[in-house]
Amino acid sequence: MQPLRQLAKKAADRIRAEDGIIHIVAHYDADGLSSAAILAAALIKLDKAFHLMIAKRISQELLSRLRACRPCLVIFADLGSGYLSLIEKLKTDVIIADHHEIEHPWTGQGLIHINPELFGIKGLSGAYVNHLIASSLGSKEPQLALVGSIGDSQLNAVPELLENGGIRREPGLKLFGRYSRPLHKTLELSTDPWIPGISGNESAAIQFLAEIGIPAFVNGRWRTLADLSASERQKLIDAIIRERLPEMDTANIFGDVWTLEGWQDELADAREFALLLNACGRQGEAAVGVAMCLRSKKALHRARELLLEYRKAISAALNWIKGSKLRNGAAVYILAGSAISESIIGPVVSIYSKSSDKPVIGMAAAEDGIKVSARARGININKIVRIAAAEAGGTSGGHREAAGATIPAASEELFIRACERLLRKSL
Numbered sequence: 001m002q003p004l005r006q007l008a009k010k011a012a013d014r015i016r017a018e019d020g021i022i023h024i025v026a027h028y029d030a031d032g033l034s035s036a037a038i039l040a041a042a043l044i045k046l047d048k049a050f051h052l053m054i055a056k057r058i059s060q061e062l063l064s065r066l067r068a069c070r071p072c073l074v075i076f077a078d079l080g081s082g083y084l085s086l087i088e089k090l091k092t093d094v095i096i097a098d099h100h101e102i103e104h105p106w107t108g109q110g111l112i113h114i115n116p117e118l119f120g121i122k123g124l125s126g127a128y129v130n131h132l133i134a135s136s137l138g139s140k141e142p143q144l145a146l147v148g149s150i151g152d153s154q155l156n157a158v159p160e161l162l163e164n165g166g167i168r169r170e171p172g173l174k175l176f177g178r179y180s181r182p183l184h185k186t187l188e189l190s191t192d193p194w195i196p197g198i199s200g201n202e203s204a205a206i207q208f209l210a211e212i213g214i215p216a217f218v219n220g221r222w223r224t225l226a227d228l229s230a231s232e233r234q235k236l237i238d239a240i241i242r243e244r245l246p247e248m249d250t251a252n253i254f255g256d257v258w259t260l261e262g263w264q265d266e267l268a269d270a271r272e273f274a275l276l277l278n279a280c281g282r283q284g285e286a287a288v289g290v291a292m293c294l295r296s297k298k299a300l301h302r303a304r305e306l307l308l309e310y311r312k313a314i315s316a317a318l319n320w321i322k323g324s325k326l327r328n329g330a331a332v333y334i335l336a337g338s339a340i341s342e343s344i345i346g347p348v349v350s351i352y353s354k355s356s357d358k359p360v361i362g363m364a365a366a367e368d369g370i371k372v373s374a375r376a377r378g379i380n381i382n383k384i385v386r387i388a389a390a391e392a393g394g395t396s397g398g399h400r401e402a403a404g405a406t407i408p409a410a411s412e413e414l415f416i417r418a419c420e421r422l423l424r425k426s427l
């Protein structure tokens, strides 16, 4: 990771030298919002003036808005590498700190491009790349870098982040609400993994705890998963596996649990932190997510409300899919129109693709055409989406197994035909 660090230092030097307003444009998911907060924290410490914009993608419209600010330095965080030919037209100094696939190699004057893909390094997040810049500026936020990495499932830098301190890793139950929900609620509301006979049934969850001898209510308050002693936790794990998960993949329920020291309630759990950030960004209140990263208590309250709305929107979308006839070819196509919001089509396709052995490609109506989101295992879906989107007159960006694109309205048939041709060739 040495070459990355050198580029990060170059970026840090450029930032230090800037006396004007620094414009940051960050992606709107958990990785992008933690990237934004990491940069913001560093710039605040240096007393630099900055302006922050959160974007779903780079568009002509976004670039015109930027250009109107006459920026002297723009930092693109967790986006940009897929849109070099558009960014080039900004004609200003640019730092791109991203990890998405690179559209074409522009090495223009005034560009510092930091992306692990440049060196063939995989598994690093946008937040980690921005953490390298911030570290070079003397501001370390390894906890936020971890949250972003978890949000994007890019975990290769985790051992290094752990060395910075402030993060505890232990094997445990991958259930949400470890700090924030009564234990029986955690069990009841667990949908991934689904615990047969308990998920979706509050009284069954309470009864289950009583049967295995774990008190749910002590000293006038409901206990959380984090309140359990080590032996109680073991008892719970044994009981779930023995009695409830005979045919289920138990790996699904166990995994690394990350505790962030110095953070309260659900923010102490890095997975929950990432989920809250995603909810803020995708429910259209990205600023709340960034403020939460910068430790605003009010922002956390608002984020909780947004998470409730986000969960509702996702389960409504999954229900819509269940009741719809999907197009089936070399991939499964979800043509959602305006039935699913473009800002959640990505997470919805992600969840749906877990139960599909074919690539899954979702499409939803967007302000500027049709938003496409694709997931696949074992093939480079990004390449396929990139070519198909270009044939349909659109733009794209993403990773090997998760890609997104925007194509013009009414071009979905063109796009699907191209995907089918390319997929059949690659299978």
Ligand SMILES: [Mn+2]
Pocket: 031, 032, 078, 099, 125, 126, 127, 152
């Ligand atoms: Mn990312």
